[in-house]
Amino acid sequence: MLVGKLKLKRDSERRTRLLDRLAEPPEAGHELFVGFSSLRDTFSRHHHSRDFSFAHARYLRSRVLALGIIFAILSPLWIVVDALVLPTELLKYTLVGRVVLILGLVAVLLLALYSQERIRRIRLCAGMLLALPAAFYTLILVMLPPHELHNLVGYGFIPFLLVASLSVFPFTILESLFAGIAMLALQVFSQMVDGSWLTGRGAEAFWLLSSLLVVSMAANHFQLSLLLRLYRQATHDPLTGLFNRGALEEHLAKIQAWQRDTEGLDSAGSVPCSLLMLDIDHFKQINDTYGHSVGDGVLCQFAELLIGQTRKHDCTARYGGEEFVVLLLGSGQARAMEVADRIRFAVETFEFRDRERQRISITTSIGVTQLMQDEPAQEALKRADEALYRAKHAGRNRVIAAAPLSPG
């Protein structure tokens, strides 16, 4: 009787465990391998898009400001520690170095504060933030007589502090590696000065610093891959992989700023840009006839076709539902009309397929307008939308240009 009850209980527990396991979501891959698969993107900036570089720069800037403020507060506090432990004749060396260091840190902070989205300048600020304390340490090593170096309590810790600081920034692995090698060189120099180079103590410190560098690079990798993943989720349409509406609007504002910046550089004026707004004709019928998942497949094929019909520096976005926007860089309205008609023809003749590989006939209507550098981008989008609306009412499968803007 008791044995039967125990067996029943065991069977029920086994069933529960089995059901629990079935309820678990399927794994997309082991967490560790998912992390490593993004190594290509975190190793160097080579594969980053221009728009991600802007987002990256904004993030880097916030870290530069935070760490810069921490360094700028800690440096004068260290003067108190120096005053307590250093003999008076050595104090003047460190004091001069510290004042120069604090002034340098303030300059870096101001530069970062006024750099907003200047990617190069922000990277320079991040580099300076690490280079300044390293230069201060080098200066002290050079200026102080070698027999006095043992008085520098905690100064030998500076390369370790800087290598640990690398993990605070979303640097690429390559950037951290370069900075880390410079810190290792500084460590070797300090060991040569204090005589611990090629001794057991020196080797141990070198090994520790190298290990810390590897840990910092791993932190950079995970930080940057998370940033990339969040950026993609926030800016890209998950179905087609194109830019979403929000990212397009931000991109347009940046392009207009770039048009204004480059205006004076060429006698022909700023680079013209045009917008195409495209809508798949009678898309509801496709959903109703073939089902929503085939409709999704058509949207993806349409997106691929648009990418194939435009150049790398043009921008293609899914504006919503079955509406898409293409930004043509360097094309005025007349050229944009030609491109739009080429796309319209390509869609008409493209062999869209359903699940059974049956051909689905599709056409698209397109509204075209030129993007003016001094107008809100929303205005240009509205003009393109109105032209698209007219193309729909004129019978669909056609390209219509927006009415030219009245001067002034």
Ligand SMILES: Nc1nc2c(ncn2[C@@H]2O[C@H](COP(=O)(O)OP(=O)(O)OP(=O)(O)O)[C@@H](O)[C@H]2O)c(=O)[nH]1
């Ligand atoms: N499969 C699929 N359908 C979508 C998606 N987003 C929007 N739609 C559908 O797109 C259809 C749009 O229909 P309408 O706005 O009536 O336009 P239309 O049928 O294309 O007609 P016209 O634009 O006037 O030529 C709706 O049925 C939406 O459900 C999507 O992500 N996937």
